[in-house]
Amino acid sequence: MGNTNKLKIFNDPIYGFITIPNSLIYDLIQHPYFQRLRRISQMGMSYLVYPGAHHTRFHHALGSMHLMQSAVKTLQFKGVSISKDEENALYIAILLHDIGHGPFSHAMEHSIVENIHHEELSLLFMQKLNNEFNGKLSLAIKIFKGEYHRKFMLQLISSQLDMDRLDYLKRDSFYSGVAEGNINSERLIQMMNVVDDILVIEEKGVYSVEKFLVARRLMYWQTYLHKTSVVAELILTKILQRAKELAQNGIEIVASKPLQYFIQNKISNNQFTDNDLLTFSYLDDFDVMSAIKQWQFHTDKTLATLCKMIINRDLLKIKILNEKPNSNAIKEIKQKLILSENISNKEADYFVLTGKLKNQAYSKKAAPIMILKKNKYLVDVIEASDQLLLKALSKTVTKFYICYPKQLL
Template sequence: MLMERINRDLKGQITLAIQIFKDEYPKKFLHQLVSGQLDMDRLDYLRRDSFFTGVSEGNIGSARIIKMLDVKDDHLVVESKGIYSIENFLTSRRLMYWQVYLHKTSVTLEKMLVNALMRAKELANQGKELFASPALRYFLYNDICKEDFYTKSEPIDNFILLDDNDLWTSLKVWSANEDIILSTLSKGIINRNLFKVEVSSTPIPKEKKADIISNICKALSISKKDARYFLASSSLENNMYKKEDDSIEILYKDGTTKDISQASDMLNISLLSRKIKKYYTCYYRFENVKY
């Protein structure tokens, strides 16, 4: 929907790019370059995020991987001499996900921001006046569903105007709001007084969850219903390689190809591609409250 809107504004100049992205172009290997196991976005963001976060494990040899790419039967393949670069890429991707993208701080900040926006939306539905930029106000004070983005122009018009400044400024103002839930969440994000995060291999026991909710209710003098804004429990999943989605084929000099899971002689790709699931619990910690 957003791509079509941009394409209309550009008078059809990115029609070909959209066809490739949607896998509607006859040359299928081009789609793999923009949406696949070895797409250019992944090769770019791993190196870029590794540099800016200081996590050296993400520093892959993207230039060599690109140099080793070839096409066979309209499918993207990698020359056999580039197999070790691919192994390093897959390992680096997994490490970056667990060390950066799914890091506990990222998870808890996301949950706090989502909960703050949910509370702001609830207050807006109650008719409470909240500070917000025009674009953010549009979404707070209007009930917008997914279908509206396809049938109306206003949702997209306002969505493309949103950026970090809209949210950050609103959070600063909301930190002084009379609503204890919205102000506490907003101040927590601004002052980095973040939810405590506990990660385990099993879901949180019901008894512990009940204790946390009880402590939150006492600390803020709120109901159990409202305490849900200060507790979140869910799971994180990640796997390094999804053969069923888009395999990485290694091309040998005799013209034959093998999937990386069969060609690799260093890593157990089948083991590393197994989906890992971790359970996490985020909850707000108040001073002088024991959990």
């Protein structure tokens, strides 16, 4: 083991060669917790819409770290003091920022585990790794939690213009083929600076920020909130909820040991033990998809039907509406389904779904993207931009949806 070359190079289709900066980063990448990300899809069920969207959280984490390396070099070149320890902590924090994602990324947060955000799980994994690596992740954790005194470092990891967003927009655009999401992340990084401990963009980069925000808005409507992606993820969530309901009523549900554990136990954020975390670390897309392939033949008609929808890509019909659907119309659809399929009202709730989609490219409530003017004044990008469009992008656009079986058309 002592002779292992830990300064490896990854060949990435987006950026070319990505280098591992040191042996600690290499050891973290090699850890089973991180290797699991190779088996967690970046865009959930979006491959049902965009066949190329099969890239993983592993790709994204390495890409984000690469961009962080560029950002650190750029800021150091401009005279921003970043020590070797701080530099390393930034690489670790961005590398591990998504390590808590469950199968198909977001579906688990609403079904198998209850009210646990992936960022909370990422922090639990980081703390566990910190114990294993004798406290070498302590500074990274401090920055990740926003407890470090140099606030711009958190902005590089989590803000309205961070390395996470710069990578996933460019990467998801590439793999999905949605060209509107392609941003110039290199240009944005070259325009970064730090003033009064705030991450800023120099004035000549304002058009790149505008392009970034427009791309973010378009990517949400065209990919992340595409109606087929939305309905597929809803069905996946309902499959897991139904499996859990059946298991807790004593009905046999065949699944891998990790998935079985979360189906049979009610686990929420206030009681997530070390054993829960270890079991979660064994859970990935393959557990869920393998279970769905088996459950399509289950004796429970509701579970079997939902599973066949995913396996055969024969999904529920989804309608996007500008207004909240009429409650009487929903009741009418449910009643039709109950009569035609001879199912209970509770079972009908698995097939007639409603909800809303929100898209806001830029939030006025969150810490703003600040533009450094030539006269050294700092202004919000909305004020610095001559595009009226940016003011519109700061407004939340809400759309509603209703899903139901196609035979009710």
